[in-house]
Amino acid sequence: xxxxxxxxxxxxxxxxxxxxxxxxxxxxxxxxxxxxxxxxxxxxxxxxxxxxxxxxxxxxxxxxxxxxxxxxxxxxxxxxxxxxxxxxxxxxxxxxxxxxxxxxxxxxxxxxxxxxxxxxxxxxxxxxxxxxxxxxxxxxxxxxxxxxxxxxxxxxxxxxxxxxxxxxxxxxxxxxxxxxxxxxxxxxxxxxxxxxxxxxxxxxxxxxxxxxxxxxxxxxxxxxxxxxxxxxxxxxxxxxxxxxxxxxxxxxxxxxxxxxxxxxxxxxxxxxxxxxxxxxxxxxxxxxxxxxxxxxxxxxxxxxxxxxxxxxxxxxxxxxxxxxxxxxxxxxxxxxxxxxxxxxxxxxxxxxxxxxxxxxxxxxxxxxxxxxxxxxxxxxxxxxxxxxxxxxxxxxxxxxxxxxxxxxxxxxxxxxxxxxxxxxxxxxxxxxxxxxxxxxxxxxxxxxxxxxxxxxxxxxxxxxxxxxxxxxxxxxxxxxxxxxxxxxxx
Amino acid sequence: xxxxxxxxxxxxxxxxxxxxxxxxxxxxxxxxxxxxxxxxxxxxxxxxxxxxxxxxxxxxxxxxxxxxxxxxxxxxxxxxxxxxxxxxxxxxxxxxxxxxxx
Numbered sequence: 001x002x003x004x005x006x007x008x009x010x011x012x013x014x015x016x017x018x019x020x021x022x023x024x025x026x027x028x029x030x031x032x033x034x035x036x037x038x039x040x041x042x043x044x045x046x047x048x049x050x051x052x053x054x055x056x057x058x059x060x061x062x063x064x065x066x067x068x069x070x071x072x073x074x075x076x077x078x079x080x081x082x083x084x085x086x087x088x089x090x091x092x093x094x095x096x097x098x099x100x101x102x103x104x105x106x107x108x109x110x111x112x113x114x115x116x117x118x119x120x121x122x123x124x125x126x127x128x129x130x131x132x133x134x135x136x137x138x139x140x141x142x143x144x145x146x147x148x149x150x151x152x153x154x155x156x157x158x159x160x161x162x163x164x165x166x167x168x169x170x171x172x173x174x175x176x177x178x179x180x181x182x183x184x185x186x187x188x189x190x191x192x193x194x195x196x197x198x199x200x201x202x203x204x205x206x207x208x209x210x211x212x213x214x215x216x217x218x219x220x221x222x223x224x225x226x227x228x229x230x231x232x233x234x235x236x237x238x239x240x241x242x243x244x245x246x247x248x249x250x251x252x253x254x255x256x257x258x259x260x261x262x263x264x265x266x267x268x269x270x271x272x273x274x275x276x277x278x279x280x281x282x283x284x285x286x287x288x289x290x291x292x293x294x295x296x297x298x299x300x301x302x303x304x305x306x307x308x309x310x311x312x313x314x315x316x317x318x319x320x321x322x323x324x325x326x327x328x329x330x331x332x333x334x335x336x337x338x339x340x341x342x343x344x345x346x347x348x349x350x351x352x353x354x355x356x357x358x359x360x361x362x363x364x365x366x367x368x369x370x371x372x373x374x375x376x377x378x379x380x381x382x383x384x385x386x387x388x389x390x391x392x393x394x395x396x397x398x399x400x401x402x403x404x405x406x407x408x409x410x411x412x413x414x415x416x417x418x419x420x421x422x423x424x425x426x427x428x429x430x431x432x433x434x435x436x437x438x439x440x441x442x443x444x445x446x447x448x449x450x451x452x453x454x455x456x457x458x459x460x461x462x463x464x465x466x467x468x469x470x471x472x473x474x475x476x477x478x479x480x481x482x483x484x485x486x487x488x489x490x
Numbered sequence: 491x492x493x494x495x496x497x498x499x500x501x502x503x504x505x506x507x508x509x510x511x512x513x514x515x516x517x518x519x520x521x522x523x524x525x526x527x528x529x530x531x532x533x534x535x536x537x538x539x540x541x542x543x544x545x546x547x548x549x550x551x552x553x554x555x556x557x558x559x560x561x562x563x564x565x566x567x568x569x570x571x572x573x574x575x576x577x578x579x580x581x582x583x584x585x586x587x588x589x590x591x592x
Contacts, residue, residue, distance in 0.1 A: 172570055317552050
């Protein structure tokens with residue numbers, strides 16, 4: 001490769017990677033959490049984390065829950081009734097509020113509302129992942145652009161590393177200089193996970209582009225579930241106990257005891273939609289009173305459904321989903337190390353100048369602040385969100401939780417802009433929140449719960465994050481210097 | 491879960507075989523296998539395909555994704571932990587390689 005081409009590729013990789021790395025870090029982080037939406041929802045609502053019963057719901061529970069659904073529809077609210085599943089063993093009478101799914105939680109055996117507070121739940125991270133909580137179509141535009149830049153960064157990075165791709169595939173030198181360590185880590189993660197990043201990033205890009213195309217050129221048909229968030233007609237369809245029982249029995253015959261389907265209005269009649277976990281290709285199939293059997297199953301009817309299957313992985317087993325989540329966190333590590341390398345090289349570049357201008361100084365500080373707010377601020381805001389769902393809220397719960405998340409994230413950016421010690425302080429806060437999550441969890445939920453493994457896993461993950469921050473603080477230059485002074489005094 | 495338990499050591503073995511096949515000056519990460527042989531080389535070339543077929547056989551479509559996700563994770567674990575393994579063997583091995591080359 002000629003030096004000129006190498007320079008061009010480096011410039012593209014750095015200047016495409018850094019600004020959009022911020023968004024890509026958010027997408028990877030929230031994508032990892034979105035893999036475990038029902039589990040996050042259950043952690044935030046410990047009263048709903050019950051042991052899945054067998055069968056998953058009772059007849060009485062289903063009838064009572066359908067009465068609640070009818071009451072909501074009669075009030076003019078477009079709600080749907082999500083059936084219990086192994087991952088979320090309660091009825092959810094949800095409606096979409098423009099950002100997240102929310103609504104009462106009903107017991108699987110009685111169908112009566114459980115005493116749970118309304119929380120943002122797992123769908124908060126799904127929305128943040130798909131549209132960054134921005135209004136349509138700006139969020140979709142931004143995420144599609146981030147996906148495109150991911151492809152550019154991957155191709156330019158691969159091209160740069162092509163000659164040493166195989167010989168240096170597992171190369172990591174922890175005893176080298178700090179910059180080399182980070183570069184090795186970036187290359188180790190990047191080269192090993194490049195096929196997955198291409199597949200996941202590419203499928204996400206295609207899905208967002210399709211959404212944007214639908215926004216620009218909406219499909220002509222109107223009686224499809226696609227427009228379920230639109231206001232429905234004032235007259236709700238007849239929902240009798242017999243109809244509900246018949247649909248539930250039909251569903252059980254056709255897709256077994258899987259659960260996780262949902263009752264929703266489709267056109268002018270009530271439909272029972274098959275669970276997303278049923279097939280690899282995700283597409284909405286429903287049975288109604290007039291169409292009691294699912295249409296014959298094509299392997300994958302559209303390209304869109306294939307990409308949904310590849311990107312969402314709702315059909316996959318628990319272990320695969322865990323590894324998918326870990327891969328998302330690995331993406332965060334690659335992007336975070338890339339940002340660290342960018343900052344270091346910019347700083348080195350400035351060191352060669354005799355005098356640094358004020359604008360250069362501000363620019364450098366801005367890069368640092370943005371990186372810190374992304375790498376430390378986002379996990380901090382996420383942990384604070386988890387805490388806020390368990391602590392008393394001074395405002396309506398969802399407003400308070402969303403407000404706290406975005407305020408804390410914004411404050412971490414501002415703080416990183418004005419303080420030199422922001423990294424240390426943000427790490428300290430992350431450590432405190434991470435290590436304290438287990439205590440908070442035990443103090444704010446009943447000790448005996450139906451799903452102890454769920455709470456243990458979330459607490460352990462938070463504790464790992466806190467532990468990692470503690471280690472980072474111990475090796476922070478500030479404390480390392482202090483330790484060296486103490487040692488020399490002795 | 492069983493597929494993952496089979497896949498992880500398999501990827502680890504493939505990684506070690508790959509490292510062993512590198513020339514000594516490239517082999518920054520220590521590796522404790524005996525000196526590279528054609529058998530080891532064919533192992534790391536055929537290994538991924540065998541793992542793919544095995545995981546598909548054991549877990550179907552889920553297995554294919556498990557195969558894809560477990561490879562980078564195991565590679566990173568190997569890459570990060572190997573430099574911290576005791577160096578005694580490595581020096582001996584590097585020396586013997588160097589001697590054999592001469």
